[in-house]
Amino acid sequence: MAAAEPLRLTVARCALDSAVICTTVATDELQLAVDLGRTARAAGFGCIAVLPFDAVAADGLDASDRGLLALLPPPTPPLLPRPQFCGKQYLSRRRQFHRMRLWRMLLEAGFHVLGVDPMLRLPRH
Numbered sequence: 001m002a003a004a005e006p007l008r009l010t011v012a013r014c015a016l017d018s019a020v021i022c023t024t025v026a027t028d029e030l031q032l033a034v035d036l037g038r039t040a041r042a043a044g045f046g047c048i049a050v051l052p053f054d055a056v057a058a059d060g061l062d063a064s065d066r067g068l069l070a071l072l073p074p075p076t077p078p079l080l081p082r083p084q085f086c087g088k089q090y091l092s093r094r095r096q097f098h099r100m101r102l103w104r105m106l107l108e109a110g111f112h113v114l115g116v117d118p119m120l121r122l123p124r125h
Contacts, residue, residue: 008109011070014040014047019112021122022049024098026091030056032118037068039122051075051102053094075101 014020021040025033030052037048049070056071075098099115106113 005109007072007105008111010072011049011106011109011111014045014049014070015111016043016045017112018110019045019114020049020106021045021114021116022051022102022106023116023118024051024053024095024102025056025118026053026094027056029118030061034061034065034068036116036118036121037065041068043122049102049106051098051105053098072102072105 011020021036023033023036033048033050040048047068047070049072051072052074054074056074061069095117103113103115
């Protein structure tokens with residue numbers, strides 16, 4: 001559990017009653033995560049935990065948008081499907097690897113996890 005402590009500190013500001021919304025993103029999907037983060041904040045969460053496929057440049061985001069994301073370091077080496085699984089479903093298969101890694105990391109750190117696709121939005125209720 002000691003390895004989960006730095007992650008816990010990074011993600012704790014996102015939690016609502018120890019639940020965390022999380023997603024995975026390809027490099028060009030960062031804005032989708034920001035939009036999801038806005039709806040999460042409106043629902044009472046501090047931010048969302050994001051595991052990018054690769055290093056992403058959050059430099060282009062303003063400070064308020066960066067505050068909506070708890071960007072975690074991408075896995076090294078990269079999580080890639082085997083060549084026979086590449087094709088039309090490549091992005092989907094790659095997302096599955098990253099989801100499982102992210103969910104496991106957050107669960108081991110003691111959080112409850114709500115994993116969603118970056119293009120989804122939380123309704124306002």
